Amino acid sequence: MTQEIKSLFPNSPAPKPVSEKVQVILDESKSKVEAEQAKFIADKNS
Amino acid sequence: MAIRKFKPSSPDKSLGKIKGDIELARFGHINRLVDDVETGKANQEIHTLNYPFVNYPESTLFNAGPLYQYPSGQGMGPISAVTLNSYKVRGILQYSGNSVISEYLGTIKLIPTDELFGALILFPGKITGMVAATEDGNFYDTTLDVTITPLADGAQMWDIDAAVYNTLYGVKVMLYSYGPADPVTGEINYALVLEAYGSVPTGDLATSLISYDFEFAAGNANVTLWWD
Numbered sequence: 001m002t003q004e005i006k007s008l009f010p011n012s013p014a015p016k017p018v019s020e021k022v023q024v025i026l027d028e029s030k031s032k033v034e035a036e037q038a039k040f041i042a043d044k045n046s
Numbered sequence: 047m048a049i050r051k052f053k054p055s056s057p058d059k060s061l062g063k064i065k066g067d068i069e070l071a072r073f074g075h076i077n078r079l080v081d082d083v084e085t086g087k088a089n090q091e092i093h094t095l096n097y098p099f100v101n102y103p104e105s106t107l108f109n110a111g112p113l114y115q116y117p118s119g120q121g122m123g124p125i126s127a128v129t130l131n132s133y134k135v136r137g138i139l140q141y142s143g144n145s146v147i148s149e150y151l152g153t154i155k156l157i158p159t160d161e162l163f164g165a166l167i168l169f170p171g172k173i174t175g176m177v178a179a180t181e182d183g184n185f186y187d188t189t190l191d192v193t194i195t196p197l198a199d200g201a202q203m204w205d206i207d208a209a210v211y212n213t214l215y216g217v218k219v220m221l222y223s224y225g226p227a228d229p230v231t232g233e234i235n236y237a238l239v240l241e242a243y244g245s246v247p248t249g250d251l252a253t254s255l256i257s258y259d260f261e262f263a264a265g266n267a268n269v270t271l272w273w274d
Contacts (some may be wrong), residue, residue, distance in 0.1 A: 019274045022150055025222045025237045029148040036216045037146060037243035044245075 102138040102255070105152040105238070107271035109133045111171075111261065126160050128265045132171060135238060135271060139256040141203065145212055145244030150237060151258070153274045154221070158232040160266040168236075171261030173219055177201040178255040179211065203244070203254035212244035212252055219260050237274070 018026070061067045111132025118127045139149055156168075175197030180190040181204060193211070195201040202211040221236035228234075240258060 016273060018150055021224065022153070022237055022274045026148055026150055026239065029220065029222070029239050029241060030146060033146050033148050033216065033241050033243050037247050040215055040243065040245070041247055 102140055103136075105135050105137040105271060107133060107135055107154075107269070109269070111263075114263075126266070128160075130169065130263050130265045131269075132261060132263045133269055134171075135258070135260045137258060139240070139258065140253075141256055142251065142253045144249045145205075145247055145252060147214070147240065147242040149240045151219075151240055151260075152238055152271045153224075154236045154238055154262075155270045155272055156234050156264055156267040158267050168221070169263035169265070171263055173197065173258070173260050175256060175258040177203060177214070178257075179204040179253065181209070182206065197256060197258060201242070201254075203252045205244075205246070205248065205250045205252045207250035208246075208248065210246075212246050212248070212250075214242040215245055217242040219258070235274075238271075 109131055111134060113132070114130040116128040116130065135151060135154070137151065139151075141147060141149065176194050177197055178192055178194045179202055180187070180192050182190065184190065193202055193204075198217050199215045201214040201217060203214060204210075205212045218241050220239045220241055222239060224235040224237070226234075238260070240256070244252065
């Protein structure tokens with residue numbers, strides 16, 4: 001997967017590392033967005 | 047910002063702050079300033095990036111927006127004069143991932159410059175931007191058409207595995223608070239995160255170029271953008 005992503009943007013700089021605090025924020029954000037997506041799909045199919 | 051006319055005053059507060067203040071200027075120096083104003087360079091901020099050219103600029107803070115100045119007065123308590131400055135965070139994101147987008151753009155730090163003003167207040171501005179996608183996701187193939195949509199619900203990114211577009215919803219910029227202000231300096235921090243999800247939930251690899259321009263206003267504070 002990493003190789004595939006790199007080939008899409010060959011000139012990209014490597015992703016910059018983030019602090020532990022930001023990583024926690026991003027993990028919670030990801031979970032929240034996943035839940036929003038699940039609700040969106042459920043509403044669309046109901 | 048409007049340029050004020052020069053007026054003589056005694057004592058002159060403008061002189062003596064920097065070495066050379068009292069030296070005479072030549073016409074060439076002043077005309078250089080005139081040229082810069084005429085060509086718009088005087089209002090154009092230059093941001094030097096600390097990495098070599100890699101096509102797309104990361105998040106950068108600009109403060110070339112409007113400046114609002116309130117007189118001192120009485121609110122819920124006595125308040126000092128407030129300068130409300132407009133800031134923008136701009137950049138281009140190369141997104142490669144699945145159908146759930148949660149991208150850190152940097153951390154906004156605000157430190158109050160005025161004890162009397164007290165609590166920092168963020169004022170809303172606007173979000174603009176665009177999402178660009180090409181079939182097969184290859185931005186370097188100049189024979190492919192490019193689909194450009196606004197950075198808003200309805201934007202499209204390209205699902206490389208399924209070879210279809212996936213429409214984005216729930217597009218927003220979140221300011222995630224780091225917690226209460228520092229009791230001594232009053233400093234507060236917000237992690238700036240771009241969020242969105244595809245209308246088709248999938249773990250497929252999707253890609254797009256996302257430009258964002260997030261504007262906000264802040265009063266009586268030093269504002270910086272940093273990478274945490």
